[in-house]
Amino acid sequence: MPGTEPPRRPRQLAFDLPVDSRHGVEDFLVGPSNEQAYGLVESWPAWPDAWLRLVGPEGSGKTHLAAIWAARAHAWTLQAGEIDEAKVPHLASGGALVIEDCDAGRLDERALFHLLNAIKARGGFALLTARTSPDQWGLSVPDLLSRLRLAPAAEIAPPDDALLRALLVKLFVDRQLIVDTSTIEALALRMERSFAAARDLVDAIDRLSLERGRRVTRAMANEVAASLFDAD
Incomplete structure (x- = not known):
C-alpha cells in the first residue's frame, strides 16, 4: 500500500562467543x-x-x-x-x-x-x-x-606501523572476518597505536557486524573507529 514502510531488517543479538586466538x-x-x-x-x-x-x-x-x-x-x-x-x-x-x-x-x-x-x-x-x-x-x-x-x-614496546597492520589482519582472521586491505590501512591511520586498541577496535567491529547481520565494510569499520578514537 502507498505510504507503507518496508519491513525493517531484524536486529541480531551479539553474543560473547570465544574467539579462536591461536597461541602457537x-x-x-x-x-x-x-x-x-x-x-x-x-x-x-x-x-x-x-x-x-x-x-x-x-x-x-x-x-x-x-x-x-x-x-x-x-x-x-x-x-x-x-x-x-x-x-x-x-x-x-x-x-x-x-x-x-x-x-x-x-x-x-x-x-x-x-x-x-x-x-x-x-x-x-x-x-x-x-x-x-x-x-x-x-x-x-x-x-x-x-x-x-x-x-x-x-x-614489549608499542607496535610499529607494520606490526599494527599485521595485528589488525590477524585479529580479523581470528574472528573469521574478511576485510580488504584498504580498510586495514584506513583503520591503522585512524586508531590509537596500541595492542589493546587494536583488540578493542576489532572486537567492536565484529560486534556491530553481527548486530546488523552484514559483512564488514570500510564504512562500518570507520564508523566504529570514529566512535572509539575521534575526539568530541
Missing part, C-alpha cells in the same frame, strides 16, 4: 617492538637466570609468548594471585612455571619469594608476566623486590 609459535607476529622479547624467550634454556620477567602493555602478546615457552618447557601456568605458601612445594616440583599478571592485584609476596627460590634451587625456570616493572607493583618485601629488579627482563 607460527601465530606470533614478530616486529621491532617485540623481537627482543621473542628472542629471549626463544633462547631458553640458555637464559641468563632462572627467572625471566616479560613486561608489556595490555594486549601486547605476553600471554601468547608465555604459552609458546610453556609448551616448550612443559611449564605449568597460573595467575600470580593464586599463589600461597601451601602450594609452593607442589608448584616448585614441576620444574618450569609461568606466573601471569604479577601486577594485577592481590599478591602473597612471601609465598612468591619462597616459590621463586625453590624453583631456582631445583634447577628450574620461571617466566613472570606483568604490565609494569616490579618497582610499580607496590611490593613490601625488600628481598623479593631486590631479586625481581635483578632478574633479566624482556620488554
Whole structure:
C-alpha cells in the first residue's frame, strides 16, 4: 500500500562467543617492538637466570609468548594471585612455571619469594608476566623486590606501523572476518597505536557486524573507529 514502510531488517543479538586466538609459535607476529622479547624467550634454556620477567602493555602478546615457552618447557601456568605458601612445594616440583599478571592485584609476596627460590634451587625456570616493572607493583618485601629488579627482563614496546597492520589482519582472521586491505590501512591511520586498541577496535567491529547481520565494510569499520578514537 502507498505510504507503507518496508519491513525493517531484524536486529541480531551479539553474543560473547570465544574467539579462536591461536597461541602457537607460527601465530606470533614478530616486529621491532617485540623481537627482543621473542628472542629471549626463544633462547631458553640458555637464559641468563632462572627467572625471566616479560613486561608489556595490555594486549601486547605476553600471554601468547608465555604459552609458546610453556609448551616448550612443559611449564605449568597460573595467575600470580593464586599463589600461597601451601602450594609452593607442589608448584616448585614441576620444574618450569609461568606466573601471569604479577601486577594485577592481590599478591602473597612471601609465598612468591619462597616459590621463586625453590624453583631456582631445583634447577628450574620461571617466566613472570606483568604490565609494569616490579618497582610499580607496590611490593613490601625488600628481598623479593631486590631479586625481581635483578632478574633479566624482556620488554614489549608499542607496535610499529607494520606490526599494527599485521595485528589488525590477524585479529580479523581470528574472528573469521574478511576485510580488504584498504580498510586495514584506513583503520591503522585512524586508531590509537596500541595492542589493546587494536583488540578493542576489532572486537567492536565484529560486534556491530553481527548486530546488523552484514559483512564488514570500510564504512562500518570507520564508523566504529570514529566512535572509539575521534575526539568530541
